[in-house]
Amino acid sequence: MMIRYILQRIMIAIPTLLVISFVVFFLIQLPPGSFLDAKIAAMELEGGVDMAEIETLKNTYHFDRPMIVQYYYWITGFVTGDMGKSFETDVEVTRTLAELVPVTAAISLFTILFTWSLAIPFGIIAAVKRNSPLDYSLTFIGLTAMATPAFIIALIFQVVMQSLWPQFDPTGLISREYVNVPWSMAKFADLLKHLWVPVFILGVGGTAGMIRILRANVIDELKKQYVLCARARGMHPVKVILKYPVRVAINPLVSGIGSILPSIISGSMIISIVLGLPTLGPRVLQALMNQDTYLAASCVFIQCVLAVVGILLSDLLLAVVDPRIKFGGK
Amino acid sequence: MSKEPILKLENVHVKYDTDDGAVHAVRGVTYDVYEDETLAIVGESGCGKSQSSYAAMGLIQPPGRVSDGKIWFRNKDGGEAVNLLDHHKDSKKMRSIRGGPLAMIFQEPMTALSPVHRIGQHLDEVLKLHTDLNKKQRFDRSCELLTQVGIPDAAKRYTQYSFEFSGGMRQRIMIAIALACNPRLLIADEPTTGLDVTIQNQILELMASLQEKHHMGVVLITHDLAVVAENADRVAVMYLGRIVETTDVHTLFEDPKHPYTVSLLKSVVGSPLTGEGRLQAIRGTVPGPLDVVPGCPFHPRCDEYMPGICDQELPTLEAVNEKTCAACFLYQNRKKKEASS
Numbered sequence: 001m002m003i004r005y006i007l008q009r010i011m012i013a014i015p016t017l018l019v020i021s022f023v024v025f026f027l028i029q030l031p032p033g034s035f036l037d038a039k040i041a042a043m044e045l046e047g048g049v050d051m052a053e054i055e056t057l058k059n060t061y062h063f064d065r066p067m068i069v070q071y072y073y074w075i076t077g078f079v080t081g082d083m084g085k086s087f088e089t090d091v092e093v094t095r096t097l098a099e100l101v102p103v104t105a106a107i108s109l110f111t112i113l114f115t116w117s118l119a120i121p122f123g124i125i126a127a128v129k130r131n132s133p134l135d136y137s138l139t140f141i142g143l144t145a146m147a148t149p150a151f152i153i154a155l156i157f158q159v160v161m162q163s164l165w166p167q168f169d170p171t172g173l174i175s176r177e178y179v180n181v182p183w184s185m186a187k188f189a190d191l192l193k194h195l196w197v198p199v200f201i202l203g204v205g206g207t208a209g210m211i212r213i214l215r216a217n218v219i220d221e222l223k224k225q226y227v228l229c230a231r232a233r234g235m236h237p238v239k240v241i242l243k244y245p246v247r248v249a250i251n252p253l254v255s256g257i258g259s260i261l262p263s264i265i266s267g268s269m270i271i272s273i274v275l276g277l278p279t280l281g282p283r284v285l286q287a288l289m290n291q292d293t294y295l296a297a298s299c300v301f302i303q304c305v306l307a308v309v310g311i312l313l314s315d316l317l318l319a320v321v322d323p324r325i326k327f328g329g330k
Numbered sequence: 331m332s333k334e335p336i337l338k339l340e341n342v343h344v345k346y347d348t349d350d351g352a353v354h355a356v357r358g359v360t361y362d363v364y365e366d367e368t369l370a371i372v373g374e375s376g377c378g379k380s381q382s383s384y385a386a387m388g389l390i391q392p393p394g395r396v397s398d399g400k401i402w403f404r405n406k407d408g409g410e411a412v413n414l415l416d417h418h419k420d421s422k423k424m425r426s427i428r429g430g431p432l433a434m435i436f437q438e439p440m441t442a443l444s445p446v447h448r449i450g451q452h453l454d455e456v457l458k459l460h461t462d463l464n465k466k467q468r469f470d471r472s473c474e475l476l477t478q479v480g481i482p483d484a485a486k487r488y489t490q491y492s493f494e495f496s497g498g499m500r501q502r503i504m505i506a507i508a509l510a511c512n513p514r515l516l517i518a519d520e521p522t523t524g525l526d527v528t529i530q531n532q533i534l535e536l537m538a539s540l541q542e543k544h545h546m547g548v549v550l551i552t553h554d555l556a557v558v559a560e561n562a563d564r565v566a567v568m569y570l571g572r573i574v575e576t577t578d579v580h581t582l583f584e585d586p587k588h589p590y591t592v593s594l595l596k597s598v599v600g601s602p603l604t605g606e607g608r609l610q611a612i613r614g615t616v617p618g619p620l621d622v623v624p625g626c627p628f629h630p631r632c633d634e635y636m637p638g639i640c641d642q643e644l645p646t647l648e649a650v651n652e653k654t655c656a657a658c659f660l661y662q663n664r665k666k667k668e669a670s671s
Binding site: 224225226228229230231232233234235236237244247248251321322323324 | 387425433434436444445455456460491493504
């Protein structure tokens with residue numbers, strides 16, 4: 001039954017992705033002009049238009065053909081693993097991805113770990129000790145952190161760090177001596193040394209939000225009769241809370257895994273720009289602004305695929321952790 | 331019936347500290363329960379009937395607390411009685427009693443089981459907490475218990491979830507969990523509220539047969555006088571956190587003493603006290619939890635209200651005859667004489 005359900009969901013996902021891929025491509029092509037027009041304009045400014053180069057570009061990327069044909073060339077290439085080249089840098093899209101995705105994913109995964117490892121215990125404590133001074137201070141810190149945009153936190157952080165610890169460079173991820181050096185243990189260690197800054201800045205808002213959600217969920221569950229019944233069986237109150245209400249309250253977090261997946265490779269655009277992080281976010285922004293169709297469409301589409309896969313994954317996970325969903329019970 | 335009570339509450343008070351002041355939910359309740367006996371505690375919602383038993387179980391949660399009194403529990407017949415209030419409510423001692431020799435079932439069986447754990451996990455948990463049985467023995471005992479409470483196909487049902495059971499079945503499971511460690515005393519807090527009438531009967535009959543088999547004492551908390559008539563041996567009537575009358579079940583229906591008991595009985599369909607006429611509602615409403623009523627708390631609603639007496643002093647629970655105790659000045663001659671002289 002479970003396998004049939006999974007197959008069914010995959011069958012639905014395929015046409016969904018096709019429609020999404022078209023919409024993505026269409027939207028990126030939508031602004032007037034194309035990369036080619038911009039290129040010709042730039043060449044004119046520099047003095048001479050190299051018609052041969054323009055012709056080559058035209059032939060390689062089918063700029064003179066209708067949009068639907070261009071879409072066809074892009075999507076067939078994408079499916080076979082050939083995502084084309086960036087118009088701007090003439091570098092393979094796959095190479096750009098291979099370069100930027102690992103760092104982006106590392107930041108995102110550490111951010112998720114940071115968020116969960118703080119939010120889960122604090123959410124539970126805030127719920128159990130609700131309306132206590134501890135709960136109120138967590139609420140105060142949490143609401144402040146949620147209300148402050150992350151880029152403001154990033155800027156404040158930079159200013160504060162500059163005055164407290166001038167030697168420390170809070171921007172970037174890799175020290176100067178390691179740029180353009182192949183990956184090694186030393187370089188990885190250097191990455192870890194820098195990683196906590198973006199992880200902290202990116203994670204603060206999410207952590208605060210998740211504490212609120214978890215607190216509300218646990219409080220809802222604490223009122224339920226089955227918690228009292230478990231206590232009446234003579235179970236230790238702390239064990240009761242961890243075994244029953246927390247177990248039920250954690251379900252919404254599991255369903256959140258789906259929405260996390262696409263953001264793992266996108267990273268946060270604004271924070272990456274403020275902190276000068278070499279992640280995919282700023283690169284995609286640049287590609288979108290330059291109408292660098294292949295790079296932009298491929299990156300955005302990969303995120304869409306991850307979103308669809310993520311939602312499928314979280315639905316399945318939720319069915320595993322919550323029997324009420326698997327059996328369609330009440 | 332043994333001579334010594336299993337559970338004895340002495341002048342138990344429960345208070346809830348709120349921002350508007352302390353709510354005095356239980357104001358000096360005294361009762362005892364013996365082996366093989368069912369004591370029914372009757373009263374309207376909010377009269378403290380559940381709270382007094384929660385106090386015995388150590389289940390009063392902050393901001394509530396047991397502010398005074400003694401709760402004696404005798405684990406073995408002829409053994410020493412322990413004052414449960416000498417131990418912290420979550421101490422090892424209290425946890426070993428709660429769910430073991432002193433078990434409780436609750437109203438609303440629909441939400442009494444965790445929606446994400448199997449039925450068997452609940453049974454296994456209580457056996458693990460209170461016995462030394464190994465995994466296999468616990469499984470066998472669980473199946474035996476499920477069969478005992480009338481759930482067929484126990485081994486299969488063991489692995490199912492609560493939402494796969496009806497309300498009546500869930501209450502049977504709760505009873506199985508409560509009985510898992512052969513309790514000496516079972517507190518049943520409105521065990522049939524929310525179940526339909528035929529199921530109510532089945533559950534009460536099941537409880538009665540299990541009581542007979544295991545010689546348990548039962549505290550049956552209810553507002554349903556029909557349930558009292560069918561199941562109780564003795565009855566304590568509560569009003570606003572106090573016991574106003576205690577008597578045996580026959581006397582309660584034939585010769586009620588306290589005016590509150592009388593009005594309760596008059597408001598029940600088919601009661602001899604109602605006669606042919608209309609059902610009678612009790613005048614007025616229950617005072618709010620923070621209102622202070624001087625004298626007898628029932629006097630504003632009482633038909634027998636004696637000005638100058640009932641609104642002056644609080645009547646204590648005293649014997650009216652050999653069967654009944656009532657907290658009412660109507661039966662306390664000394665006070666009456668004082669007033670007339």
